[in-house]
Amino acid sequence: MRRASRGPGLAIFAATFVLYLAVGVYLASGLHVYVGDSLSRVQSAQSVLFSRDPHLAAIGFIFTPLTAIVQLPLTALTPWWPELTTEAISAAVMSAAFMAGSVVQISGVARDRGLPGWMGGLITVCYAINPMIVFYGANGMSEAPYLFFLAWASRRLVRWVDTDDVHELVVAAMALGFGYLTRYDGGAATMAAALLVGLVSFRRAEKVGTPPSTRWYRTILDVGLVVLPSAVAFVGWALTSWLITGNAFAQFSSEYGNASIIEQSGGSGSDTAEAALRFSMTELAILAPLFPLLLVAVVVTRATRRRLYPLLPTVLLIGAVLAFQILSYSRGSTFGFLRFYITVIALAAIVALLAVPARRTAPVRRPGVYAAMPVVESRRRPVTIMGIAAVVTMLVAIPVTAWGMTSPKYAPQEFALTAVVAPRPDSTERKHLDAQRVLRSFSTERALAQYLDSLDLPEGSVLCDTVYGFAVVVASTRPKQFVIPSDQDFTTILNDPAAHGVQYLLSVPNEGRGSADALNIRYPTLYDNGSQISVLVLEARNDGANLPDWRIYRVIPR
Structure with a gap:
């Protein structure tokens, strides 16, 4: 033996x-x-512990659970080390x-x-x-x-x-x-x-x-x-x-x-x-x-x-x-x-x-x-x-x-690393510009999170879906300000945001993956005109690749 x-x-x-x-x-x-899927799993772990409605089922059932579950002990340290989640x-x-x-x-x-x-x-x-x-x-x-x-x-x-x-x-x-x-x-x-x-x-x-x-x-x-x-x-x-x-x-x-x-x-x-x-x-x-x-x-x-x-x-x-x-x-x-x-x-x-x-x-x-x-x-x-x-x-x-x-065709998620290994900031080649844009993915969402954090909003003030909004939520140091689909009262609040204290709506175009966004399903013209329940506060064109532009609407109070 x-x-x-x-x-x-x-x-x-x-x-x-x-x-x-x-x-x-x-x-x-x-x-x-x-990488988007990685951020999404971090946001799932964050929601289990630090969302406005923390519960284990907030981990979600689209992705398999193990990677998010393994991160829970580290995520629990976020109050003392915010970068564990925000970065x-x-x-x-x-x-x-x-x-x-x-x-x-x-x-x-x-x-x-x-x-x-x-x-x-x-x-x-x-x-x-x-x-x-x-x-x-x-x-x-x-x-x-x-x-x-x-x-x-x-x-x-x-x-x-x-x-x-x-x-x-x-x-x-x-x-x-x-x-x-x-x-x-x-x-x-x-x-x-x-x-x-x-x-x-x-x-x-x-x-x-x-x-x-x-x-x-x-x-x-x-x-x-x-x-x-x-x-x-x-x-x-x-x-x-x-x-x-x-x-x-x-x-x-x-x-x-x-x-x-x-x-x-x-x-x-x-x-x-x-x-x-x-x-x-x-x-x-x-x-x-x-x-x-x-x-x-x-x-x-x-x-x-x-x-x-x-x-x-x-x-x-x-x-x-x-x-x-x-x-x-x-x-x-x-x-x-x-x-x-x-x-x-x-x-x-x-x-x-x-x-x-x-x-x-x-x-x-x-x-x-x-x-x-x-x-x-x-x-x-x-x-x-x-x-x-x-x-x-x-x-x-x-x-x-x-x-x-380095191939955009065969390695669409990896080719941008060439701009990290061999940076050429002055290059105007299409491939290099595309790589730079991939590297900037989620930078707009981080900026939106910082903007919302600066407003010092109370709990449950921002309504958003996590189809794209996960990157905004995970970058925020105030996750309780968001109302997200894993919250058990999400549908109730979605149907009447003003009555439940929601002040802002995060909106993406009602096309592509944005058509699955719960806000677009409930309010199909939200991104275009606020659906008569909100007024435009801020618009942000996305710097990242294959990511939507954003509009922040302020809810019209009753």
Whole structure:
């Protein structure tokens, strides 16, 4: 029996956490560069604790809850450190910790297998400093925890395939359950895990001559173990949403859900299934250009050695997530964002670490009856051409990904970083001007928040929806001045703002995503003329990209 040492993992975690957090604080506090979904989750956590109607259900049911829940302890410190919320530092801490955790899991695969230090170290470093990994470890998005849970589940299932240790299966199941609470496409990973576990359990029992009844019993038990946490998460989250909102799957059917966002934004950008497939393949090539060649080589080598099973967990789990994303984009049900394919970087790293034979057995608490430990190679045996190819695969990905992230077409959410890395303030090139505007996203909303804060308004004085208004609310040091949709009396106040002490209305154009704004639904001409209930006080043209202009109306008192 061998147990894994925690020392190297802690050192790796500390080093990468500091790196990602430093980048995150620089982007958020130094440059005020934010990503919308990250700010939205910060605002959700803020609403749970510091809105005028604080309650747990204010976390919302469009996004999965884990990233916002994790931020709650830090958000609670906002009265003493306002920047945790107003500058989204809590989000940077969250993503930095989870991304550092994913690096620990990647390096853990190398340590589990006793790979040469230079090989495991280089592959881990290449993963850790990949530009996409650094950016999404710093910006507070859900990609960091999602990568962590996928890498954690993959590592544990690789160990389970060798050891048949039920502890590994249970931990993998927990990781998959948390993965679903991070991103809904985590359900695809769970289904792939169920397929893998069922296949391995049944075939392994069959090989040793286990009676059919026992074979099926064991297979069903193992599949049930790996699926149960995700099933509980799925049913629990849907049931909670239904009890509170009357909608079990608000992420799909709500006017704030993904389908509505795509429709309001004019479509996903995938004109035909064939074009969408080409686009997805290009995205994957940007993130892992040599991975397909490495995968084929590793599959052939392992098939020759009759050791394919340890490769299956990672390929099936993360492959299912990527297949789900490609299918979703081809059907026009999601956007063509580079970050949606980021899991291929973790897939490439783990496959690279499985490219050479293990040099020691995996850590194990209690080997199962169907354990199939690998034949351990001599530690003095030199690394083969496969090991070198694995390292080269990860090395080449770094400059290719950095180059791909400069493309407005293939990296619409990342290309603006070129203006951070190589600023050209005097440039008049269209691409650079577009990048500058992306970097200025939410600067107008911050200015509006500062203006409203300066008025020293009482609680419940400003009525707004959070379709776009989340960025104003989260930047404010006085969140209780806002009446927002998560407030239980929002609809009542919306129907008669003057009678409930509302002084100002935040309005956006009644078009695109603004058509889902509750104020526009209730008062369709509000942005144009105040709908005869308010008068224009201030108009602000938006400096950011793909964000609406704002008008602030003062409510006409009765």
